Amino acid sequence: MCGIIAYIGNKEAYPILIKGLQRLEYRGYDSAGIALMNGSLNIYKKRGKVQELVDFAKHQNISGSSGIGHTRWATHGKPDDINAHPHCSSDGRLTLVHNGIIENYSPIKHALEKKGHTFKSQTDTEVLVHLIEEVQKQDNLPIEEAVRVALSKVVGAYAIVVIDKNDPDKLVAARKGSPLVVGIGDDEFFLASDGTPIVEYTKKVVYLEDEHIATMHRNGKYEIRTIDNEVHTPFVDELNMEIERMEKGGYDYFMLKEIYEQPTTIQDAMRGRINAEEGWVRLGGMDDHVDIVKDAQRFIILGCGTSWHAGLIAEYLFEDLARIPVEVEYASEFRYRNPVITDKDVVIAISQSGETADTYAALELAKKNGALLYGIVNVVGSSIARLTDAGSYIHCGPEIGVASTKAFTAQVTLLTLMALQIGHERGTISDEYFKKLLIELENIPEKVKKVLDSNDKIKYIAAEIKDSPNAMYLGRGYNFPIALEGALKLKEISYIHAEGYPAAEMKHGPIALIDENMPVIVIATNKSLNDKIVSNIQEVKARKGVVLAIVTEGDNEISRIADYTIEIPDTEEPFTPLLSVIPLQLLSYYIAVMRGCNVDQPRNLAKSVTVE
Ligand code: M6R
Numbered sequence: 258m259c260g261i262i263a264y265i266g267n268k269e270a271y272p273i274l275i276k277g278l279q280r281l282e283y284r285g286y287d288s289a290g291i292a293l294m295n296g297s298l299n300i301y302k303k304r305g306k307v308q309e310l311v312d313f314a315k316h317q318n319i320s321g322s323s324g325i326g327h328t329r330w331a332t333h334g335k336p337d338d339i340n341a342h343p344h345c346s347s348d349g350r351l352t353l354v355h356n357g358i359i360e361n362y363s364p365i366k367h368a369l370e371k372k373g374h375t376f377k378s379q380t381d382t383e384v385l386v387h388l389i390e391e392v393q394k395q396d397n398l399p400i401e402e403a404v405r406v407a408l409s410k411v412v413g414a415y416a417i418v419v420i421d422k423n424d425p426d427k428l429v430a431a432r433k434g435s436p437l438v439v440g441i442g443d444d445e446f447f448l449a450s451d452g453t454p455i456v457e458y459t460k461k462v463v464y465l466e467d468e469h470i471a472t473m474h475r476n477g478k479y480e481i482r483t484i485d486n487e488v489h490t491p492f493v494d495e496l497n498m499e500i501e502r503m504e505k506g507g508y509d510y511f512m513l514k515e516i517y518e519q520p521t522t523i524q525d526a527m528r529g530r531i532n533a534e535e536g537w538v539r540l541g542g543m544d545d546h547v548d549i550v551k552d553a554q555r556f557i558i559l560g561c562g563t564s565w566h567a568g569l570i571a572e573y574l575f576e577d578l579a580r581i582p583v584e585v586e587y588a589s590e591f592r593y594r595n596p597v598i599t600d601k602d603v604v605i606a607i608s609q610s611g612e613t614a615d616t617y618a619a620l621e622l623a624k625k626n627g628a629l630l631y632g633i634v635n636v637v638g639s640s641i642a643r644l645t646d647a648g649s650y651i652h653c654g655p656e657i658g659v660a661s662t663k664a665f666t667a668q669v670t671l672l673t674l675m676a677l678q679i680g681h682e683r684g685t686i687s688d689e690y691f692k693k694l695l696i697e698l699e700n701i702p703e704k705v706k707k708v709l710d711s712n713d714k715i716k717y718i719a720a721e722i723k724d725s726p727n728a729m730y731l732g733r734g735y736n737f738p739i740a741l742e743g744a745l746k747l748k749e750i751s752y753i754h755a756e757g758y759p760a761a762e763m764k765h766g767p768i769a770l771i772d773e774n775m776p777v778i779v780i781a782t783n784k785s786l787n788d789k790i791v792s793n794i795q796e797v798k799a800r801k802g803v804v805l806a807i808v809t810e811g812d813n814e815i816s817r818i819a820d821y822t823i824e825i826p827d828t829e830e831p832f833t834p835l836l837s838v839i840p841l842q843l844l845s846y847y848i849a850v851m852r853g854c855n856v857d858q859p860r861n862l863a864k865s866v867t868v869e
Pocket of ligand 1: 561562564565609611612613661745746749864865
């Protein structure tokens with residue numbers, strides 16, 4: 258949440274900052290702002306998208322070879338020009354951008370007000386820059402030292418970059434709980450919330466660690482110190498990203514591009530990890546821990562939103578194939594309970610961004626209690642990837658649309674591989690069934706392509722139901738989490754109220770909502786529970802509900818009773834979620850587009866939720 262970009266070197270900073278903000282816009286789009294150092298400090302900030310800032314800056318002085326930029330997801334204070342970052346100290350000497358939340362900003366603000374500070378905005382960020390100013394003035398400290406001392410008084414999460422007008426050949430950055438990457442060029446530095454704005458300039462990066470403060474000098478030198486003032490020798494990593502994967506590539510929206518990438522991304526998640534012909538599955542991340550994992554007394558799976566839905570599917574997979582008890586928890590609830598965790602538990606964290614604050618905090622709690630932490634993460638080098646003891650990247654490339662699509666199917670693919678490997682090693686699936694599943698899993702990318710061929714039909718159905726104010730999604734077994742995911746996709750991008758339910762639960766309450774205006778989307782591809790699903794559909798039809806059924810190819814019985822059907826190819830039951838979710842992603846996409854919504858940047862949301 259919130260995106261930060263900064264530059265210091267010999268190039269013009271403005272184009273780097275703007276392009277960087279556009280790349281980071283998925284992290285928040287309530288306002289955008291920049292500060293450019295050019296003898297004097299010029300600050301421009303505008304409510305709304307980065308484009309508003311660009312239009313405004315056209316008529317301003319945009320020269321300068323260092324600067325900072327920010328795209329905001331509002332926490333403290335409404336989205337407007339005043340609350341937009343950067344924020345300044347009272348005398349205008351310091352300027353700062355911030356991602357995170359300063360939890361004790363209120364007492365600090367009162368103390369500063371008593372010393373004569375006045376505040377223009379409602380943000381916690383402005384309090385932080387005034388605090389640094391106060392500390393700096395008291396002891397006439399260099400900026401990096403003032404930042405360090407001030408941060409030791411702060412409770413909360415932050416990634417910050419600060420400019421001191423009186424020390425213009427330096428940028429000072431720090432992080433705790435919110436990500437910040439330092440890109441190292443030739444006598445120049447880039448700072449950003451993730452690698453996407455940096456990769457076209459340099460691949461050499463340092464992932465700043467919690468409570469570390471970095472000082473970048475225009476002459477190409479840099480230094481990192483801990484908050485306790487110890488010098489830290491950084492590890493220089495290599496960014497592994499392709500620029501094309503961050504472009505829309507001819508699609509109207511990133512979300513559509515990402516939906517269509519799924520045959521490839523599912524393949525990428527499996528690459529080098531499965532060989533059906535030779536009959537093996539192997540996740541490199543488990544190599545050093547395989548005994549602990551396969552002998553775990555319990556798996557605890559943590560995630561939020563769509564990643565939590567992937568976890569629910571994993572519960573079916575692990576219990577079915579590996580016979581290990583599983584609990585799937587919302588990270589945000591888990592972290593504030595007093596959960597029973599032991600060193601015999603394996604905790605699996607699922608996160609696309611690897612930065613979700615609740616998931617991170619829940620993992621810290623599990624770590625303290627001695628559980629092995631295993632990460633299923635997309636963003637390489639992210640905080641969760643670094644906190645976990647072991648893990649597997651899902652390798653689906655940057656996911657930019659706020660609604661998660663390709664990350665979800667890649668997560669489910671990875672969890673499927675994990676369940677197969679563990680099940681095989683534990684001997685809970687027969688060799689014959691194991692081989693059969695491997696062969697079928699390798700066919701899934703081709704089958705996803707076939708589902709994508711239903712695009713026109715899905716578009717037609719979307720037009721038919723786009724004006725409904727509500728929708729209900731029903732599924733059983735492996736497809737119950739898909740009902741939840743379908744409902745989440747629809748509500749987050751089209752603003753239609755949607756609920757997902759286990760199909761059999763409908764009669765315990767939600768059935769009261771059904772009438773001729775209620776579209777009911779039934780995911781009816783489970784062979785084992787088909788008769789039961791048919792009965793549920795009959796119950797909906799008897800109350801005049803409009804049924805869209807996702808069915809297995811050739812299922813004429815359901816096709817006869819449903820108002821609309823979309824077919825998916827036949828597959829083994831544990832793999833149906835990988836196919837049945839695709840039409841639901843497309844359905845939400847088309848409904849949202851037809852309702853005039855900004856699919857990639859839905860209101861109030863951000864891609865990477867780094868605050869509680
Ligand atoms: O980056 P994470 O996977 O940890 O993010 C979790 C959720 O914030 C995320 O899945 C969210 O629910 C998506 N907008 C859903 O499309």
